[in-house]
Amino acid sequence: MRTEIKTYDVVIIGGGVIGTSIARELSRYKIDVALLEKEIELAFGVSKSNSGIIHPGTQNLPGSLKGRLCVQGNILTRRIAKELGVEFQEVGELIVAFNKEENSRLFELKKEAETMGVPGLRIVGGDWLRENEPNLNGEAIAALYAPTAGIISPYRLVYALAENAVKNGVEIHVLTAVEGIKFLKDDKYKFDVITSRGVFRARFIINAAGLYADKIASMAGVSDLKITPRKGEEFILDKKKENLTRHLLFPLPSKTSKGILVTRTSDGNPMIGPTVQDVEDKEDLLTSDEGYKKVVSAARRLVPSINKNDIITYFAGLRPVCGDDFIVRHENNVPGFVNVVGIQSPGLTAAPAIAGMVKKILENNGLDMKKKFFFKRYQGKVTHLFSKSLYKIKKLVKRDHAYGDILCRCEMVSVKEVKDAIKRGARTMDGIKFRTRAQGGRCHGGFCTTRIMKILAEETNVPITELTKRGAGSEIVKEERGND
Amino acid sequence: MINRELVVVGGGPAGMAAAISAYENGVRDILLLERDQYLGGILNQCIHTGFGLDYFDEVLTGPEYADRFIKKIRNIPEIEVSLRSFVVDLTEDKVLTYLKPGSVETIKAGALIMATGCRERTREMIHIPGTRPAGVFSAGLAQKFINIEGLLPGKKIVIVGSGDIGLIMARRFLLEGAEVEGIVEIKSESRGLIRNMVQCVEDFNIPVYFNHKISGIYGKDRVEKVDIVRVDKEFNKVAGTETRLDCDTVLISVGLIPENELIEMAGVEIDKKTNSPVSKEVNRTSIPGIFVCGNSFKVYDLVDTVSNESIKAGCMIAEYLGYKITCNEE
Numbered sequence: 001m002r003t004e005i006k007t008y009d010v011v012i013i014g015g016g017v018i019g020t021s022i023a024r025e026l027s028r029y030k031i032d033v034a035l036l037e038k039e040i041e042l043a044f045g046v047s048k049s050n051s052g053i054i055h056p057g058t059q060n061l062p063g064s065l066k067g068r069l070c071v072q073g074n075i076l077t078r079r080i081a082k083e084l085g086v087e088f089q090e091v092g093e094l095i096v097a098f099n100k101e102e103n104s105r106l107f108e109l110k111k112e113a114e115t116m117g118v119p120g121l122r123i124v125g126g127d128w129l130r131e132n133e134p135n136l137n138g139e140a141i142a143a144l145y146a147p148t149a150g151i152i153s154p155y156r157l158v159y160a161l162a163e164n165a166v167k168n169g170v171e172i173h174v175l176t177a178v179e180g181i182k183f184l185k186d187d188k189y190k191f192d193v194i195t196s197r198g199v200f201r202a203r204f205i206i207n208a209a210g211l212y213a214d215k216i217a218s219m220a221g222v223s224d225l226k227i228t229p230r231k232g233e234e235f236i237l238d239k240k241k242e243n244l245t246r247h248l249l250f251p252l253p254s255k256t257s258k259g260i261l262v263t264r265t266s267d268g269n270p271m272i273g274p275t276v277q278d279v280e281d282k283e284d285l286l287t288s289d290e291g292y293k294k295v296v297s298a299a300r301r302l303v304p305s306i307n308k309n310d311i312i313t314y315f316a317g318l319r320p321v322c323g324d325d326f327i328v329r330h331e332n333n334v335p336g337f338v339n340v341v342g343i344q345s346p347g348l349t350a351a352p353a354i355a356g357m358v359k360k361i362l363e364n365n366g367l368d369m370k371k372k373f374f375f376k377r378y379q380g381k382v383t384h385l386f387s388k389s390l391y392k393i394k395k396l397v398k399r400d401h402a403y404g405d406i407l408c409r410c411e412m413v414s415v416k417e418v419k420d421a422i423k424r425g426a427r428t429m430d431g432i433k434f435r436t437r438a439q440g441g442r443c444h445g446g447f448c449t450t451r452i453m454k455i456l457a458e459e460t461n462v463p464i465t466e467l468t469k470r471g472a473g474s475e476i477v478k479e480e481r482g483n484d
Numbered sequence: 485m486i487n488r489e490l491v492v493v494g495g496g497p498a499g500m501a502a503a504i505s506a507y508e509n510g511v512r513d514i515l516l517l518e519r520d521q522y523l524g525g526i527l528n529q530c531i532h533t534g535f536g537l538d539y540f541d542e543v544l545t546g547p548e549y550a551d552r553f554i555k556k557i558r559n560i561p562e563i564e565v566s567l568r569s570f571v572v573d574l575t576e577d578k579v580l581t582y583l584k585p586g587s588v589e590t591i592k593a594g595a596l597i598m599a600t601g602c603r604e605r606t607r608e609m610i611h612i613p614g615t616r617p618a619g620v621f622s623a624g625l626a627q628k629f630i631n632i633e634g635l636l637p638g639k640k641i642v643i644v645g646s647g648d649i650g651l652i653m654a655r656r657f658l659l660e661g662a663e664v665e666g667i668v669e670i671k672s673e674s675r676g677l678i679r680n681m682v683q684c685v686e687d688f689n690i691p692v693y694f695n696h697k698i699s700g701i702y703g704k705d706r707v708e709k710v711d712i713v714r715v716d717k718e719f720n721k722v723a724g725t726e727t728r729l730d731c732d733t734v735l736i737s738v739g740l741i742p743e744n745e746l747i748e749m750a751g752v753e754i755d756k757k758t759n760s761p762v763s764k765e766v767n768r769t770s771i772p773g774i775f776v777c778g779n780s781f782k783v784y785d786l787v788d789t790v791s792n793e794s795i796k797a798g799c800m801i802a803e804y805l806g807y808k809i810t811c812n813e814e
């Protein structure tokens with residue numbers, strides 16, 4: 001708990017991809033910035049459970065903010081990924097048509113997307129598909145090919161953004177839940193942000209609280225926003241099936257969603273989903289039998305060889321929906337308060353463009369944004385054995401023996417990688433999984449859990465009985481065995 | 485590249501028995517690779533008794549059983565044991581690469597015995613709807629927590645599946661002072677050994693829900709409860725028969741799967757359903773000179789059978805390498 005009150009030019013609420021993108025963007029300027037996150041680690045909200053696609057900008061309504069920011073974001077994400085050493089793979093997507101009617105919709109989609117500025121679009125026919133996407137259902141007659149679609153690891157992007165922001169002077173506070181906002185009579189510092197860990201005084205507040213952004217907005221007196229969570233269930237297949245498809249495969253989109261896709265995670269596991277279902281509860285991450293059946297059958301329509309036995313895990317995510325479009329605006333009735341609300345899909349893609357927009361909003365509302373003389377733009381790659389050739393692995397093991405000490409057999413993760421992850425901020429078993437993939441493979445930690453726990457306990461000086469899956473309440477074990 | 489006559493991957497009971505038997509049949513250049521820091525494989529965490537009745541005519545614990553083979557191996561200098569050596573790559577030509585702290589080695593083997601054991605089927609593989617809280621463990625992991633790490637993973641347990649490890653863990657948890665709310669088995673009888681059913685479950689009056697399946701796991705951060713439901717002969721839910729059990733832990737004991745990712749990488753034909761090598765004869769695979777034995781060939785109930793079949797594997801490989809074998813064909 002902080003007793004003295006520190007002041008900031010900007011306080012960002014929310015440590016997902018939006019909050020950390022904004023933090024990194026603002027870290028270029030000579031201003032004091034703090035980011036507050038209620039969970040024990042960053043990226044534990046919506047940003048951890050999504051499809052990980054950097055969309056090209058197709059399937060958005062012309063004229064929408066979503067559409068514009070998505071196209072920009074696709075370009076910016078490539079640059080940021082390069083600067084921060086995060087792997088971005090441009091794999092391209094195919095929106096597949098199975099009959100004449102769908103075929104003509106492809107042309108409409110292409111036209112719409114072109115007016116939004118999506119580059120390189122092409123309609124490809126059945127022969128092209130059979131040659132370039134051999135496992136696609138043979139009944140497909142044509143597809144809209146968008147070569148700029150890519151994949152990225154959403155949480156590793158968040159961790160890299162945060163690390164870079166911190167290097168450039170941003171403060172990040174986890175386990176810091178915003179509980180209220182007090183208005184001050186001061187001309188400069190207009191807000192006291194009341195949190196579980198003390199007060200942060202701010203000139204500007206940026207609300208990037210994901211599913212809870214409506215709650216934060218109402219703390220600031222903006223009460224006309226309501227977020228409806230829209231659930232999506234996703235299913236991940238064994239990495240053995242890495243070559244299932246070459247492109248991301250989409251059916252034709254409906255009004256509310258892009259449909260059930262066959263995609264791939266940046267680690268090489270095919271992924272199928274998501275479903276679309278509006279729910280009440282912002283914590284409702286239940287997966288269901290219905291979702292499972294729906295996803296498997298829809299995915300098999302695209303790729304008939306998909307086998308249920310290849311599914312190694314599944315999860316649900318909630319899209320923070322607030323109307324049809326993103327809301328990114330300064331609240332003129334509450335000077336200094338900026339809302340970034342309703343960041344549903346394609347929020348991951350649009351994040352850097354949203355950050356740029358927020359920067360302009362701050363500038364337009366009187367924040368003096370002078371560039372720092374030294375901005376540490378670049379950051380080294382985090383080393384993952386699984387993405388290295390045997391030759392490279394040999395060199396690594398020579399350099400540091402701990403790379404040769406493998407603890408996760410399914411995903412080939414070494415002790416060194418786990419220790420690095422902890423150095424970079426991992427505090428939970430999920431945090432280690434997201435960063436390294438250890439426990440994320442086909443045996444789900446059956447073999448490596450105890451070893452990881454011992455390392456985590458030792459490196460962070462926390463008793464093994466207090467280690468958690470993802471924060472307080474999710475302790476892994478109950479107690480040490482009695483001696484009797 | 486270094487050439488070795490015989491490389492054995494896996495230092496559990498299967499790998500040890502096969503290496504010894506190959507030696508006894510004339511092979512003199514043997515490298516045994518084990519990922520872990522000690523030999524013995526999964527037996528190290530099986531501290532209950534019940535091993536060796538067949539093979540040694542004695543009742544031993546898992547580590548005691550393993551120890552007999554370890555001692556024997558230690559006395560054969562021609563078997564080089566390399567611990568903390570994790571095989572990561574294997575080709576059709578029997579070239580394998582392994583990592584150990586400080587080095588990466590590539591070796592060409594004249595012949596290979598793969599004895600990599602098996603892994604447990606997970607919650608994810610049987611698709612249980614619900615949330616994904618802490619407190620869902622495979623039974624083998626829970627066993628490791630208690631027997632090796634001295635940690636109690638839960639206090640109110642529901643066990644899914646009546647495999648042997650689940651049954652043994654039911655008793656273990658009771659002895660540790662935890663409560664076992666029940667064992668949920670989708671079939672109408674246990675898949676475990678009768679002796680485990682009697683000694684671990686009936687003697688302790690643990691409720692067993694036959695013809696039931698788990699239909700949901702709930703709890704935000706830690707498991708809070710599960711729903712179970714009766715199923716018909718086709719394993720479909722019978723409406724209106726849901727029961728809720730409060731618990732903080734769910735153990736999954738729904739079977740084992742042979743670990744054969746390495747030979748699959750080399751191009752050995754694998755049965756998609758069982759993950760075993762497709763083979764007409766025990767221990768053989770579709771690639772001559774690559775043999776598989778123990779639980780990675782198929783899941784055996786008893787370690788004694790594993791030892792016997794693995795001794796056979798040692799003979800087969802010696803024969804493949806051109807030695808005149810002395811083991812008798814039954």
Ligand SMILES: Cc1cc2nc3c(=O)[nH]c(=O)nc-3n(C[C@H](O)[C@H](O)[C@H](O)COP(=O)(O)OP(=O)(O)OC[C@H]3O[C@@H](n4cnc5c(N)ncnc54)[C@H](O)[C@@H]3O)c2cc1C
Pocket residue numbers: 013014015016017018019036037038039042043044045046047048049050051052053054055176177178179208209210211212213216230231232233234274316317318319343344345346347348349350
């Ligand atoms: C199933 C699914 C698939 C998707 N697929 C894609 C895709 O392929 N491509 C794409 O571009 N987009 C995709 N999206 C959308 C994308 O995931 C989101 O737009 C994005 O992650 C939103 O990020 P965020 O930072 O706004 O939210 P979050 O990641 O939820 O971050 C908000 C943070 O605020 C914190 N917080 C909340 N309240 C408080 C408080 N009181 N005090 C402090 N902190 C607080 C939360 O803990 C959380 O960490 C998908 C979404 C879903 C659900």
Ligand SMILES: Cc1cc2nc3c(=O)[nH]c(=O)nc-3n(C[C@H](O)[C@H](O)[C@H](O)COP(=O)(O)OP(=O)(O)OC[C@H]3O[C@@H](n4cnc5c(N)ncnc54)[C@H](O)[C@@H]3O)c2cc1C
Pocket residue numbers: 493494495496497498499517518519520523524525526527530532533534535536569570571572599600601602624627648649743746777778779780784785786787788790
């Ligand atoms: C929890 C449990 C309880 C059991 N209880 C009983 C019982 O009560 N009575 C009974 O008779 N039987 C019991 N069994 C069965 C018996 O233990 C097994 O049948 C026997 O251990 C199988 O031997 P194995 O050598 O095939 O496999 P394992 O013992 O699993 O050995 C495989 C070895 O290969 C190593 N390995 C794997 N991959 C690699 C790699 N890539 N590189 C290097 N090394 C690798 C592993 O580290 C391991 O040491 C039990 C089994 C389990 C899992």
